[in-house]
Amino acid sequence: MTDAKFREEICRFGRSLFERGLTPGSSGNISLRLDDGGWLVTPTNASLGFLDPARIARLDAKGKLVSGDPPTKEIPLHTALYETRAGARAIVHLHSTHAVAITMLPEIDPKAVLPPMTPYYLMRAGQTALVPYFRPGDPAVADAIKGLAGRYSSVLLANHGPVVAGETLEAAVFATEELEETAKLYLLLRGLNPRYLSPEQVSDLVRVFGLTLPKHDEHGH
Numbered sequence: 429m430t431d432a433k434f435r436e437e438i439c440r441f442g443r444s445l446f447e448r449g450l451t452p453g454s455s456g457n458i459s460l461r462l463d464d465g466g467w468l469v470t471p472t473n474a475s476l477g478f479l480d481p482a483r484i485a486r487l488d489a490k491g492k493l494v495s496g497d498p499p500t501k502e503i504p505l506h507t508a509l510y511e512t513r514a515g516a517r518a519i520v521h522l523h524s525t526h527a528v529a530i531t532m533l534p535e536i537d538p539k540a541v542l543p544p545m546t547p548y549y550l551m552r553a554g555q556t557a558l559v560p561y562f563r564p565g566d567p568a569v570a571d572a573i574k575g576l577a578g579r580y581s582s583v584l585l586a587n588h589g590p591v592v593a594g595e596t597l598e599a600a601v602f603a604t605e606e607l608e609e610t611a612k613l614y615l616l617l618r619g620l621n622p623r624y625l626s627p628e629q630v631s632d633l634v635r636v637f638g639l640t641l642p643k644h645d646e647h648g649h
């Protein structure tokens with residue numbers, strides 16, 4: 429894909445996410461890694477609903493701004509995940525309501541935020557890790573993401589929102605949507621004793637679809 433096509437794709441997915449209420453105001457940001465090692469990144473203080481392809485930040489491989497508006501201040505979230513996930517070509521970060529909500533629940537397991545509720549959650553988002561709360565702009569959040577050593581393609585920042593990597597922008601967007609919808613299902617069913625996928629059903633998905641889920645002991649999930 430050309431640089432121009434990638435810019436259009438970022439704007440198209442950004443608008444779609446914003447219009448469905450998946451990230452309010454000027455929250456949320458998208459980045460895409462280019463073949464030369466540089467990045468396209470959505471600008472700081474820009475709403476994902478109203479992006480201008482020409483003003484998207486173009487960074488070189490060292491992270492220096494080459495053209496466009498200054499990139500989002502949340503760029504350390506992106507670089508931390510790129511550094512540890514070799515196959516990541518795109519990252520989506522949102523402030524999506526249900527995913528943020530579950531980070532505040534007392535029973536959440538930081539190694540598997542959501543139980544295996546649907547096959548598509550596992551197939552697109554895998555398991556999701558929880559990173560503790562950090563004040564916006566605190567560089568320690570990047571260290572916390574790096575501490576997961578690239579085992580997770582989807583990470584939830586406590587009281588803040590998801591950061592999700594994919595091999596394409598479409599894959600990262602779809603995985604973020606699955607994470608949000610699964611968080612919504614979890615909240616709908618919380619306290620109703622729902623029947624999640626069994627360890628056998630999860631193993632079957634792992635085998636048939638070649639999933640690589642982080643190792644995690646199955647206590648009650």
Ligand SMILES: [Zn+2]
Nearest residue numbers: 456502588589
């Ligand atoms: Zn954010």
